[in-house]
Amino acid sequence: MQTPSLPISAIAESATASFQPLYEQIKSLITRSLVSQEWKPGEAIPSEMDLAKRYGVSQGTVRKAVDALANEYILVRHQGKGTFVATHTAPSQQYRFLRVRDDSGEVVHPTTSFIGLEKVKADAGIAAKLGVRVGTTIATVQRVLIFAERPLIFDQIHLVNAEFGGLTMAALEASRGSIYSYLETTYGTRMIRAEEKIKSVAADKVAAKYLNVRVGAPLLSIDRVAYTYGDKPVEWRRGLCLTDGYSYFNELA
Amino acid sequence: MQTPSLPISAIAESATASFQPLYEQIKSLITRSLVSQEWKPGEAIPSEMDLAKRYGVSQGTVRKAVDALANEYILVRHQGKGTFVATHTAPSQQYRFLRVRDDSGEVVHPTTSFIGLEKVKADAGIAAKLGVRVGTTIATVQRVLIFAERPLIFDQIHLVNAEFGGLTMAALEASRGSIYSYLETTYGTRMIRAEEKIKSVAADKVAAKYLNVRVGAPLLSIDRVAYTYGDKPVEWRRGLCLTDGYSYFNELA
DNA sequence: GAGTGGTCTAGACCACCCC
């Protein structure tokens, strides 16, 4: 059969000029359920057969949609068990976006030392990066990441407060893990993607103090905007990183 | 039918303990033809139906293998025309691995100024990175990349000479494009993947001279090993990069 | 054994390109 019973959005879809494959529509529908937290990080989603019935398409089409989401690390498949909403809480996933490793390529798990948390009003620069109005309340976290006893990264992390109300220093310190895993378990918001801009800068007084180097020492400045489901930006951070014995690793394909 | 006529390698395969899906085997067979240059960069490979007949599998299985290779930018599909071996020669692909853009994210196409070419014997460090024996002849190219009239990157590029015999300054200068597109058209060797290690360093005398900055200015040091078909390393380079008005962009997923 | 995802096949029709 070539013309399947169409999913809910199909009628609206066919009215638009741009053609969208069925599996893309299914992908959007699944994403919608993730945004609405029908299925939360760590939980199993319905089986492929069930989803096929629900959306009125074949199992193969659901499979293609799930394949795409699994490639983006939004879902995770486990043969014989089911398909799960991806999570940052597993130890191996705690620092999924951290590309700094020791020079040999060995992954080093850092510990965190929190410095402070304050709520500020967004200026034009940060408002643009986070897609909010100027003056929106932003939570700013300062911390140092320590690799093998050495302070290596000084982070300033800016979060949209509306998304993460009630964030406190005490809670962060108690969480003892990565910020992302805390935000995920507490607010159900998972970072699925990020963009980084890297520069080489000289250490200023503040960075020099926290990283224990002289003013003027060369550091990596790593700017990051992180996005949650539906490509919504929710975090902007700047990390200043010492690269003495450590490097930023990247794969190009 | 569940048991298809098996591809050539299947008998050997079934004897080994590790199971490999058919489409992975097809992928290897296609890769083998790329390594042997049966199909060269820019050329079309046989249609999916033809490949299916050739390997004795269904079109769907060939499709899955080609899908994987297309995702790795090793092959490129064109609906209605065919599937082609990917190439670095198209203008948009000339600088596929170059992640330096101006701060707004705009792609800037640099021009090249070659400084010199010499052939040297590999020391232990470079031999390890390129997977060759110590003492193997290496061609070392020095150049500066110029972005909007400004010298921004000073590169030292090391190539396995055996792979690229007869490389001359004159040929490089005449090529007027990226090194990769020259190597690809001249030697049929295409870079399919690369790994970079980034540090922040202070400019030394040489870099300061070529980049027109003071000694000690902070620069990105970008180390790269590039691999061709079959994950064979053939190039190691170090670029020293000014990040004044420009940044290194990265996508994390 | 029942249920899940993983692989493979066979055949249909669509969208695109070129003759």
Next chain:
DNA sequence: GGGTGGTCTAGACCACTCT
């Protein structure tokens, strides 16, 4: 019109997990 890749379906069997 004929060939190419792109989408979708239907059904089979395999591999893994849990009970």
